[in-house]
Amino acid sequence: MDALHSNSVDELLDIYFRQEKDLRSHLQRRVGSTELAEDAMQETWIKLASMESLPPIGNKLAYLLRIAGNIATDLHRKERRHTGRRSEDDSALQAIADDGPTPETVIIQKDLLKALTRSLLELPPNCRAALLMSRCDDLTHREIASRLKVSESMVAKYLAQALRHCRDIFRSIT
Numbered sequence: 001m002d003a004l005h006s007n008s009v010d011e012l013l014d015i016y017f018r019q020e021k022d023l024r025s026h027l028q029r030r031v032g033s034t035e036l037a038e039d040a041m042q043e044t045w046i047k048l049a050s051m052e053s054l055p056p057i058g059n060k061l062a063y064l065l066r067i068a069g070n071i072a073t074d075l076h077r078k079e080r081r082h083t084g085r086r087s088e089d090d091s092a093l094q095a096i097a098d099d100g101p102t103p104e105t106v107i108i109q110k111d112l113l114k115a116l117t118r119s120l121l122e123l124p125p126n127c128r129a130a131l132l133m134s135r136c137d138d139l140t141h142r143e144i145a146s147r148l149k150v151s152e153s154m155v156a157k158y159l160a161q162a163l164r165h166c167r168d169i170f171r172s173i174t
Contacts (some may be wrong), residue, residue, distance in 0.1 A: 009049075009053065012048055013048050015064055016045060023068055024038070026068075027072045031073070031076040032076075033076075036079060039075050040071045040075055041068070043075070047067060115170060115173050123162055126150070127158045127165075128162065129148060130158035130162065134159055141155045
């Protein structure tokens, strides 16, 4: 048998290592992915290293390209199937996604609420009452003045004092 038809696995492995760069480029073009080409290179080497003998081969490089190409094509198909399933899974997860706040957001909001409560408790009673009537009960300055038995200008002063105090508290925590 001439050298062209030799069945040596070692010769095929030698071609693999000599042509490694070109083989990798060929596989990248074939599957369009560096990662898949690398995976195909590894699986090709494993397949070659595990072979005990070869059938009669006329062109060892073409044979190597066919093995690597078939492996790359199989990996590419698996990847596409997996990607398709993954996008279906992502869609299903999006359909059941919780639109509620994250645990981190809940903790931050609780901290802000505690700060607001603390700042309100630190206010003098009339300032606190004026702010709550204005913001929670949506009362006008005239209505607040009537309830607190003070002038409308005093209500404005209470509100300004309360808002400055709350602002200062929030600035200190953020």
